Amino acid sequence: MKVIIVGGVAGGASCAARLRRLDEKAEIVMVERGPYVSYANCGLPYYVGDVIKTESSLLVASEAMFRNMFAIDCRTNCEAVAVDRSKKTVDLRDTKTGAVTTESYDKLVLSPGAPSFRPPLPGIDLPGIFHVRTVPDARAIREWIEKGTAFLAGMSNYTGIQMVKPKRRAVVVGGGFIGLETAENLVHAGFEVTVLQKPPHVLGPLDPEIACLLEGHLQRNGVQLVLNDGAAGFKQAANGTLEVQALSGKTFPADVVIFAIGVRPDTTLAKSAGIEVGERGGIRVDEHMRTSDPDIFAVGDAIEVKDFVTGRWSLVALAGPANRQGRIAADVIAGRDSRYRGTQGTSIIGVFGGAAAWTGVSEKTLNRLGDTDYEKVYLFPNSHAGYYPGAKPIHLKVIFRKSDGRLLGAQAIGEDGPAVDKRISALAMALQLGGTVYDLEEAELCYAPQFGSAKDPVNFAGMVAANVLRGDMPLSHWGETEGRLLLDVRDPAELVLESVPGAVNIPLPQLRSRLGELPRDREIHVICRSAQRAYYATRVLLQNGFTARTLGGGMLSRAVKAVAGAK
Amino acid sequence: MKVIIVGGVAGGASCAARLRRLDEKAEIVMVERGPYVSYANCGLPYYVGDVIKTESSLLVASEAMFRNMFAIDCRTNCEAVAVDRSKKTVDLRDTKTGAVTTESYDKLVLSPGAPSFRPPLPGIDLPGIFHVRTVPDARAIREWIEKGTAFLAGMSNYTGIQMVKPKRRAVVVGGGFIGLETAENLVHAGFEVTVLQKPPHVLGPLDPEIACLLEGHLQRNGVQLVLNDGAAGFKQAANGTLEVQALSGKTFPADVVIFAIGVRPDTTLAKSAGIEVGERGGIRVDEHMRTSDPDIFAVGDAIEVKDFVTGRWSLVALAGPANRQGRIAADVIAGRDSRYRGTQGTSIIGVFGGAAAWTGVSEKTLNRLGDTDYEKVYLFPNSHAGYYPGAKPIHLKVIFRKSDGRLLGAQAIGEDGPAVDKRISALAMALQLGGTVYDLEEAELCYAPQFGSAKDPVNFAGMVAANVLRGDMPLSHWGETEGRLLLDVRDPAELVLESVPGAVNIPLPQLRSRLGELPRDREIHVICRSAQRAYYATRVLLQNGFTARTLGGGMLSRAVKAVAGAK
Known part of the structure; x- marks a missing residue:
């Protein structure tokens, strides 16, 4: 059997190595159009920022290794x-000589990836405009930055006086993973960084009120964010620097521009061969990673995958799924019945010490699909026990089926990156195994004061959600309070900072003795800072014959909603 | 309904607060023999070490809060x-006045906890010998340390010359959670610390070869470990310091002694009331937390729980389970059908920046129960992508059912504490939901270069284990190699540092061309550093008609086994 694998990075390389382990006799040819196989493209923004110092460390496995260890051509x-x-x-073309040879195959695996989308904007090919997709891309940015530094340093030496070095400016077009990671690295490299993002918030997979918290974190760390605005074109200014012309008409001067508005599946070869491409623009495969041609498989960023939660076709450019798809294609080619279960889309981005992470479906997506059988809770637990130094809040949103409690998705953000990672990873595992919010109540995660709380944020999420589903805590959300009586159970001192117009204030400790002040014929929506005391108050009210709901997330989620809504 | 809750820390306090939320009309009395309710006993070692600076931060909720917010007596x-x-x-006794009053109850909840075990050794009541169970205990240790420091500082001032301060010595008796956490804190406080541990390794729930790695970490950070030796008695030396007399006959001088050999369920009240106590010495309860008396419930460290994996009765003193049990007792008292699912025993201990963590059953326990339907894998993945700075290895052992692949337990240790926490927490979630190693293969945890790898350690564990169960990688373990041909596929340069006597060396890249050198009539056990290349070699051999097995964990697990075995 002869197998040709097109693409030698995540999915292709995994497929090749796995296939060799399963079939010692197969003839395996793996071709890669670039100069490197199996390189760490997730590390490129950090190579740009010199966090990763040497290019060689990005090269996970070499051509020689595939030949020597795996007998792969x-x-x-x-x-x-x-x-x-x-x-x-x-037909295979040597990109150095241009020579084309023809190779036969029994099975073909396509893993061409998804190149950065680069629309034909005026000036997009000017020097100083880069994308961050390959090792040579990252190297070119490093060299460009280095050259600029040398130029300024030379100026300073020449004049012989201490010059106030003007801060160099970078414009990053696109507020997704690569854009934001590169923005952070450019800040660390001393740039004044502006991110232009055409959609109304950064990181598309997040819901706006969670993305909004990340935006605040970026801004506090010196990134200038311009939302609802994209690049219209680029010009070279008189002094040699660039000028980014925005769709809004604004202009942004730049010493370097990073273009990172997203990736598009590379379907050129698939389309020309008449292989089916789906409505989302990726190569269509079945659960065995087989395309519309039974002898051709496809894996990685170029394919459409089934969303694990919604069952809909989806484009997800992530290294983990690509690796597993490559492995499954190899299994199937070797005669096994491996199946891909779909992609949850679990992701994390670390920026300025904090992190945002998510798994499963967003509320935005459920709304787009018209799915109303869900509920959501917001909570703000500490990263670890509050009595141990260094605890930082995690902002956590958990989405679950109203009808059966099944976990559908979760999003979190916080300044303690590993603490965010732990919770979303645990929730991702629960989601994969069909866990419910009742399971989360009983979860037994690691606890010591440095690492968590006796009631972990994951337990806490389960308990809050289960309270809602069991009817112990009827819930309402900001925006649903029109015409309702708002009851604020915080201490008067807390209201000085921020209060809700028209809300009645009865502090929780006084509630039982002041029930007579509340009407029995109106629905009371109860507010506090995080919704914990509001829940206690709701219990008191419900058991005393009142109609009451807890305002989910309390004042903490109100503030965020207000900012997210105002944009 | 009148409910009396005996014990106001984790389980009791959770029960009281939950019960009030469910039943506004119940009369709830919560009594605590100590001066504080709901205090953070997990934080006490860190208060001893001044990581936690103020005593008030240990007091999570006050008596006043229970009265005002929850109307609890x-x-x-x-x-x-x-x-x-x-x-x-x-009968309730006021511990200050000695006055006894009698209160009636409809339901009684026992949450008396598990005091430190303090055998009547000679001299155990000498000043300077402490345990770490309550806030006053920790305060007394701080004062004792403070006094010693003041004395030395005074000496220095008096003589007017710069004295070489002799380093103070601490002896910690017991190598469990509290012992090791306190040992770390005393090292940070400038003590020379010796830990005496009677069992052959620290942290009883771990398997010896994993505990051994933690022991190395403790020793590298300045803790002197004395295993297989306990305290026989204590003496006051002529200079006023203490002397710990060990069972071995050795003596250890000490300025302070911490006695932390474990806890025993407090069953005094239960026994005197004729309530059933189990063979493990804890109060026996059903899944509703009900004791042998249907009107009396018990929760927390004083009860026996069902082990989630083995179904056997077990004693587990952990805050998370105690809180959940309190909640469940409240549910049942309020007429709900909540059930406790058993305890996985998920735990983590952070010491000197690193951590050891585990969930589920140990191999030791399976062996004790005579359960042979299990297999284990060892692996040594990086905490995050190797190309991103700061990656540190995690030593991971995963135990699973041989017959169906179900996850049974996992143990991990590494210098990157949060990375250990993440993996054991995710594995704990998988174990809770009945996950198999095949599920772990497909797990989608958070990945970015700072937080993980495209193939996360959890995926990697699933893949290795599934390779074993699918027969792709027949496994052997150190100690099972007698009479077998050992094949070492490492590079000759690696053998210089450490090699296995009698092993044949054929580096993996040469294996395919040198198969003729190997016998077809003997079982070949293949070795490399971590077992990854050995697996590749095993695949080559099996497909070429040889009988081969991969030596699990390779040289890395051999070194550890050797040390653990030699003790």
């Missing part, structure tokens, strides 16, 4: 340019 | 001294 600088499905051949 | 310094089950009354 590994060819870099080799591009697949055409597939003849009837003859079962691929 | 909360009484501190109040001890329950007798229960009359026929009359349904409890």
Whole structure:
């Protein structure tokens, strides 16, 4: 059996290595159009920022390693340019010489990836405008930055006087993973960084009120965010620097521009070969990673995957799923019945010490699909026991099925990155195994004062959600309070800082003795800072015959909603 | 309904607060024999070490809060001294005045905890010998340390010359959680610390080869460990310091002694009331937390719980389970059908920046129960992507059912504490939901270069284990190699540092061309550093008609086993 694998990074490389382990006799050819196989593209923003110092550390496995350890015919600088499905051949072009050879295959695996989207804007090819997709891209940015530094340093030496070095400016177009990670690295490299993001919030998969918290964190760390505005074109200014022309008409001077508005599945080869491409623009495969041609498989960022929660086709460019898909394609080619279960989309981004992470479906997506069988809770637990120094709040949103309590999705953000990671990873595991909020109540995660709380944020989320589903805590959300009586159970001292117009204030400790002040014919929505005391108050009211609801997330979620809504 | 809750810390306090939320009309009396309710006993070692600076931060909720927020009749310094089950009354003694009153109950909840075990050794009551169970205990240790410091500082001032301050010595008797956490804190406080541990390794729930790694970490950080040796008695030396006399006959001088050999369920009241106590020495309860008397419930460290994996009765003194049990007792008293699912025993201990953590059953316990339907894998993945700075190895042991792949337990240790926490917490969630190693293969945890790898350690564990169960990687373990041919596939340069006597060396890249050198009539056990290359080699051998097994964990687990075995 001869297998040709097109693409030698995450999905392709995993497929090749796994296939060799399963089939010692197969002839395996792996071609990669770039100069490197199996490189760490997730590390590129950190190579730009010199957090990762040497290029060689990005090269996870070499061409030689694939040849020596796995007996794989590994060819870099080799591009697949055409597939003849009837003859079962691929045309391979040597990107250095241009020479084209034709190779036959029994099975073909496509793992071409998803290049950065680069629309034909005026000036987009000017020097100083980069994207961050390959090792050579990152190297070019480093060299460009280095050159600028040398130029300024030379000026300073020449004049012989201490110059006030003007801060260099970077514009990052796009507020997704790569954009934000690169923005952080450019801040650390001493740039004044502006991020232009056409959508109304950064990081598309997040819901706006959670993204909004990350935006605040970025701004507090010196990133200038321009939302609802994209790049219209680029110009070279008189002094040699660049000028980014925004859709709004504004202009932004820049010494370097990073273009990172997202990726698009590379379907060129698939389309030219007549292989089915889905409505989301990725190669369509079945659960065995098989395309519309039974001898051709596809894996990685170029394919459409089934969303684990919604079952809908989706585009998810993540390294973990790509690796597992490569493995599954190899299994199937070797005659096994492995199946891909779909992608949860679990992700994390670390910026300025904090992190935002998520798994499963967002509320935004459920709304788009018209799915109303869900409820959500917001909570703000500490990263670890409050009595141990260094605890920082985690802002956590958990989405679950109203009908059966099944976990649907979770989003979190906080200044303690590993604490965010722990909770979303545990929730991702629960979601994968069909866990419910009742399971989360009983979860037994690691606890010591440095690492968590006796009631972990995951337990706490389960308890709050289960309280809602069991009817112990009827819930309402900001925006649903029109015409309702608002009862604020915080201490008067807390109201000085921020209060809700029209809300009645009865501090929780006085509530039982002041019930007579409240009407029995109106629905009372109870407010406090985080909704914990409001829940206690709701219990008191319900058991005394009042109609009451807890305002989910309390004042903490109100503030965020207000900012997110105002944009 | 009148409910008396005996004990106001984790389980009792959770029960009281939950019960009030469920039943606004119940009369709830919560009594605590000590001066504080709801205090953070997990924080006490850190208060001893001044990581936690103020005593007030350990007091999570006050008596006043229980009275004002929850309308609970909360009484501190109040001890329950007798229960009359026929009359349904409890005798309560005011520990300050000695006055005894009798209170009736409809339901009684026992949450007396588990005091430190303090055998009547000669000299155990000498000044300078402490345990770490309550806030006053920790305060007394701080004062003792403070006094010593003041004395030395005074000496220095008096003589007017710069004295070489002799380093003060602490002996910690007991190598469990409290012992090791306090040991770390005393090192930070400038003590020379010796830990005496009677069992052959620290932290009983761990398997010896994993505990051994923690022991190395403690020793590298200045803790002197004395295993297989306990305290026989204590003496006051001529210079006023203490002397710990060990069972071995050795003596250890000490300026302070911490006695922390474990806890024992407090069953005094339960036994005197004729309530059933189990064979492990804890109060016996059903899944509703009900004791042998249907009107009496018990929760927390004083009860026996069902082990989640083995189904056996077990004693587990952990804050998380205690809180959940308190909640469940309240639910049941309020007429709900809540059930406790058993305890996984998930735990973590952070010491000197690193951590050891575990969930589920140990191999030791399976062996004790004669359960042979299990297999184990060892692996040594990085805490995060190797190309991103600061990655540190995690030593991970995963135990699973041989017959169906179900996860049974996991143990991990590493210098990156949060990375250990993340993996054991995710594995704990998988174990809770009945996950298999095949589920771990497909797990989608958070990945970015700072937080993990595209193939997370959890995926990697699932893949290795599934390879074993699918027969792709027949496994052997150190100690099972007698009479087998050992094949070492590492590079010759690696053998210089450490090699296995009698092993044949064929580096992996040469294996395919040198198969003729290997016998077809013997079982070949393949070795490398971590077992990854050995797995690749095993695949080559199996597919070429050889009989081969991979030596699990490779040289890395051999070194540890050797040390653990030699003790």
